[in-house]
Amino acid sequence: MKVVITGASAGIGRALAETFARHGHAALVVARREARLVALCRDLGDRYRVAAYPLALDLTHADAAEVLFQEAVRRFDKVHVLINNAGMSPYQDFCELSSCDLRQILALNVQALTELCHRFIPHMVDHGEPSHVVNVGSVGGYAPLPYFSVYTGTKHYVRVFTNLLHHEYRGTNVRVSALHPGGVLTEFPELAGQRVRPWAQRGMLTPERVAELAYPAILRGQRAIIPGSTNKLAVTVGKVLPFPWAIRIMTLIYRLSVTKTDPTYRRCQGPS
Ligand SMILES: NC(=O)c1ccc[n+]([C@@H]2O[C@H](COP(=O)([O-])OP(=O)(O)OC[C@H]3O[C@@H](n4cnc5c(N)ncnc54)[C@H](OP(=O)(O)O)[C@@H]3O)[C@@H](O)[C@H]2O)c1
Secondary structure: OEEHHHHOOOHHHHHHHHHHHHHHOEEEEEOOOOOHHHHHHHHHHHHHHEEEEEOOOOOOOHHHHHHHHHHHHHHHOOOOOEEEHHHHHHHHOOHHHOHHHHHHHHHHHHHHHHHHHHHHHHHHHHHOOOOEEEEEEEEOOOOOOOHHHHHHHHHHHHHHHHHHHHHHOOOOOOOEEEEEEOOOOHHHHHHHHHEHHHHOOOOOOOOOHHHHHHHHHHHHHOOOOOOOOOHHHHHHHHOOOOOOHHHHHHHHHHHEEEEEEOOOOOOOOOOO
16 A cells, blocks of 8 residues: 655654554655655665655645645555644643644644545545545543643544544545544653653553554554553543543643643744
8 A cells, every 4th residue: 555644754653654664555754854754764665675755844834735645646646545643732821822833733733634635535535446544633632631722622623523534435445544642652742841750651652552553443444543541541531521520630640740841842933
């Protein structure tokens, strides 16, 4: 299969690229840090003898979905797997976020993901071969995450949107899944401005483990993929408990496991 993965220069996206390559699939890997993508592609080619291509692209740019689609079709002709993995958010009070932060979170987590589905699904339906779309959400799509109001909102969008796409395309060759991680040992917490206490890190999954758990579930076309028992528990909290109880529990967990630091995301270039 020919696979497109966004946010593949680090964390879960990188681990998914490795897992797909290990199973013999060619990949187009996308993110902003080109040197990392080039090194990843070289590594995947050397280790697994698969074709892997880098594409340096900021997915928050207005024409990004079109640029990515054209490059994917140029490289592969037919694309069989799209993984919308890139996502971000500072861990801050709502009013600490700048307007530019808001635009960036929404553009990446919602707009780019939606446009890429809109571009690739008709292409997959047209070529007719077994295909998969995977949108990476979060346990935050089920359980409320304190100091992540906008982020949690975007991940609710990813969950609901993906459920509906799964339903809409169930009679076609395209299977649509959402992968909902939570607490993964990637760059995400530090970039967001979270210092995770050592005891809490012990309960977190590695991105490699997430990818390993997700791979067979993606190929089965599972609608919602929740890797790991701790994350399943957090999802149950969000599903079963009324909001006032769920937010109390999640706030307590965050208070015990995370300290707030300064986000180290590339700061927004634009009006604050
Ligand atoms: N880690 C967790 O605990 C956790 C929990 C729940 C959900 N998730 C979700 O899982 C997904 C992956 O997270 P992760 O933990 O692997 O994060 P990560 O280590 O921070 O990686 C994020 C990836 O997204 C790319 N990216 C960020 N902004 C981009 C932009 N504007 N254009 C293109 N690429 C961009 C980054 O590459 P460049 O900087 O090179 O562009 C990087 O490859 C996200 O959707 C996140 O919300 C993570």
